[in-house]
Amino acid sequence: MAEFSFIDRYCFGLGSKHPDTILSVGDDAAIVSVPEGFELAISVDTMVEGTHFFKGLAPELLAHKILAVNLSDMAAMGARPKWATVAMCLPELDQEWFGAFSDTMNKVANQYGVQIIGGDTTQGPRVLSLTIMGLLPKGAAMTRSGAEAGDKLYCSGNIGDAALALTRLQGEQTLTDDVFDAVLSVLHTPTPQVALGQRLLGYASACLDLSDGLIGDSTHIAKLSDVSIEIDVEKLPLSDAYRRYLSQGGLARYAITGGDDYQLLFTANQEKEAALKAISKDLGVKITEIGRVVSRADKDVVLLEEGNPIDIEFKAYQHFT
Amino acid sequence: MAEFSFIDRYCFGLGSKHPDTILSVGDDAAIVSVPEGFELAISVDTMVEGTHFFKGLAPELLAHKILAVNLSDMAAMGARPKWATVAMCLPELDQEWFGAFSDTMNKVANQYGVQIIGGDTTQGPRVLSLTIMGLLPKGAAMTRSGAEAGDKLYCSGNIGDAALALTRLQGEQTLTDDVFDAVLSVLHTPTPQVALGQRLLGYASACLDLSDGLIGDSTHIAKLSDVSIEIDVEKLPLSDAYRRYLSQGGLARYAITGGDDYQLLFTANQEKEAALKAISKDLGVKITEIGRVVSRADKDVVLLEEGNPIDIEFKAYQHFT
Numbered sequence: 131m132a133e134f135s136f137i138d139r140y141c142f143g144l145g146s147k148h149p150d151t152i153l154s155v156g157d158d159a160a161i162v163s164v165p166e167g168f169e170l171a172i173s174v175d176t177m178v179e180g181t182h183f184f185k186g187l188a189p190e191l192l193a194h195k196i197l198a199v200n201l202s203d204m205a206a207m208g209a210r211p212k213w214a215t216v217a218m219c220l221p222e223l224d225q226e227w228f229g230a231f232s233d234t235m236n237k238v239a240n241q242y243g244v245q246i247i248g249g250d251t252t253q254g255p256r257v258l259s260l261t262i263m264g265l266l267p268k269g270a271a272m273t274r275s276g277a278e279a280g281d282k283l284y285c286s287g288n289i290g291d292a293a294l295a296l297t298r299l300q301g302e303q304t305l306t307d308d309v310f311d312a313v314l315s316v317l318h319t320p321t322p323q324v325a326l327g328q329r330l331l332g333y334a335s336a337c338l339d340l341s342d343g344l345i346g347d348s349t350h351i352a353k354l355s356d357v358s359i360e361i362d363v364e365k366l367p368l369s370d371a372y373r374r375y376l377s378q379g380g381l382a383r384y385a386i387t388g389g390d391d392y393q394l395l396f397t398a399n400q401e402k403e404a405a406l407k408a409i410s411k412d413l414g415v416k417i418t419e420i421g422r423v424v425s426r427a428d429k430d431v432v433l434l435e436e437g438n439p440i441d442i443e444f445k446a447y448q449h450f451t
Numbered sequence: 452m453a454e455f456s457f458i459d460r461y462c463f464g465l466g467s468k469h470p471d472t473i474l475s476v477g478d479d480a481a482i483v484s485v486p487e488g489f490e491l492a493i494s495v496d497t498m499v500e501g502t503h504f505f506k507g508l509a510p511e512l513l514a515h516k517i518l519a520v521n522l523s524d525m526a527a528m529g530a531r532p533k534w535a536t537v538a539m540c541l542p543e544l545d546q547e548w549f550g551a552f553s554d555t556m557n558k559v560a561n562q563y564g565v566q567i568i569g570g571d572t573t574q575g576p577r578v579l580s581l582t583i584m585g586l587l588p589k590g591a592a593m594t595r596s597g598a599e600a601g602d603k604l605y606c607s608g609n610i611g612d613a614a615l616a617l618t619r620l621q622g623e624q625t626l627t628d629d630v631f632d633a634v635l636s637v638l639h640t641p642t643p644q645v646a647l648g649q650r651l652l653g654y655a656s657a658c659l660d661l662s663d664g665l666i667g668d669s670t671h672i673a674k675l676s677d678v679s680i681e682i683d684v685e686k687l688p689l690s691d692a693y694r695r696y697l698s699q700g701g702l703a704r705y706a707i708t709g710g711d712d713y714q715l716l717f718t719a720n721q722e723k724e725a726a727l728k729a730i731s732k733d734l735g736v737k738i739t740e741i742g743r744v745v746s747r748a749d750k751d752v753v754l755l756e757e758g759n760p761i762d763i764e765f766k767a768y769q770h771f772t
Binding site for chain 2: 152153156157158159160161162163164166169170171172173174175176178179180181182203204206207209213215216217219247248249250252253254255257259261262263264266268269271273274275338339354
């Protein structure tokens with residue numbers, strides 16, 4: 131169907147225009163120039179209808195989210211996002227749907243300085259896959275493996291909202307409308323911490339983005355850094371909406387096990403505390419100390435409530451349930 | 452399903468190991484270093500079950516093809532392929548299937564010097580998307596827009612075999628088994644002209660890979676270079692199998708309109724003829740002069756038979772029919 135290749139050629143030149151993009155959409159490949167002194171960070175994330183999003187989700191929300199989850203990976207490395215390619219599989223050519231999708235992708239890509247340099251649209255079940263590329267000063271990347279005993283554990287923003295929203299969407303529990311509306315926007319249009327990620331270079335010893343949930347993601351850092359992590363559950367940063375839900379008899383566990391918040395979870399040497407406060411203030415992004423890194427012990431992650439270990443079903447958010 | 456993330460983490464570190472891969476699979480992003488004096492070429496291609504391949508296609512063939520079609524894009528730019536990320540959507544976790552797939556991907560990636568630096572496996576309909584990255588000396592890329600009147604038109608290898616194989620698979624016509632077996636391997640396991648692509652840098656004025664078919668792809672060059680292209684149909688390079696098929700009363704048109712051959716189609720100034728012959732001999736890859744570039748005329752592409760214009764339904768291969 132010629133219309134699909136029309137889309138490839140004319141609709142993927144979206145987002146920012148970078149002088150070091152040598153060739154964008156329309157040839158066999160795009161060409162970019164990585165400036166001297168920088169490395170390139172690359173990540174890919176896929177979203178599948180029925181698995182990662184409900185059938186019928188608005189194209190604007192889908193465009194925002196597929197870009198946001200990938201931007202969040204750049205944030206987690208401390209990279210400055212620059213380029214992306216998008217592979218789309220769509221059941222039919224719905225120009226209105228595609229127009230709304232590409233308008234939002236253009237808007238969000240511009241907002242974060244990303245240029246969409248290539249794409250591929252094919253007919254089939256609705257599956258979106260985005261590959262994002264960003265710049266990192268040579269050797270500066272934050273990985274998951276640099277945490278050391280004595281470091282403190284921090285997270286940005288609030289956590290648990292996305293998982294809470296999902297419980298109502300999945301019919302697991304009711305939520306009052308005011309709570310639901312507030313947490314739903316976190317699930318649908320998460321804000322990747324792109325600016326924070328870059329500012330953390332040189333300060334964080336390990337970093338990742340919270341996509342599998344606090345326990346699952348803390349476990350990644352613990353295993354790869356060969357340490358254990360203690361989390362003080364009473365310190366977890368909750369939104370006003372989440373607190374309202376708690377006051378209505380709700381459960382705290384979505385903040386602990388839920389995923390999809392796309393906040394940054396990172397560790398830093400205690401000496402960096404003042405600098406982190408300054409960064410937080412400067413960016414207007416909340417950073418909360420929620421625990422510490424300790425020497426490798428039996429458990430990867432220990433939850434503490436007022437200093438006492440608590441037992442919680444040790445289960446990270448998993449996409450297939 | 453934890454098993455799927457297991458696959459992501461442990462099964463995508465396939466192919467060559469490059470010293471300028473700073474970080475491969477297992478973190479939020481991979482990191483690579485682009486050496487000074489080089490640019491990065493990036494391309495993405497997707498294959499969907501039921502659209503690009505038949506349900507039940509062997510995992511070995513699928514792994515070969517998704518890599519080959521992307522390698523072919525690198526060849527078309529003259530880039531040296533180095534890295535790839537793979538996004539896989541699979542209906543179920545079949546370890547045997549995945550083992551066969553990753554073994555072949557490892558083998559083919561090694562063969563072409565590609566390292567698989569990232570991946571994402573999710574549950575859903577079978578869709579594969581691969582993003583490939585390769586190195587190009589700064590400013591050296593072959594694009595589709597450099598053809599000039601007076602240039603000659605060339606293609607590598609043979610054309611039409613893949614389209615011919617498809618006619619039997621789709622029940623459009625019978626083929627004798629000896630013909631079918633020979634052309635089927637071109638459809639299933641095409642050989643991307645990666646070495647040739649790199650050798651053509653500085654010689655070809657425009658280049659692309661034959662994926663949409665000779666007419667469709669010639670049209671791309673004509674439009675982007677603002678020229679017209681004449682093709683001498685009697686010069687088209689056909690395989691022995693295709694010639695056997697012709698001698699059995701077969702049709703020539705699959706060589707003209709068929710796609711999926713993944714040979715290179717390129718233009719070059721007449722002065723480069725001797726150099727092209729040397730490259731062809733050196734690599735053992737057939738290069739055939741099949742036409743010429745002329746000043747922009749009404750038609751993008753004109754087919755000539757013994758010098759006389761012929762009329763043929765002007766229709767490129769399209770994936771959706």
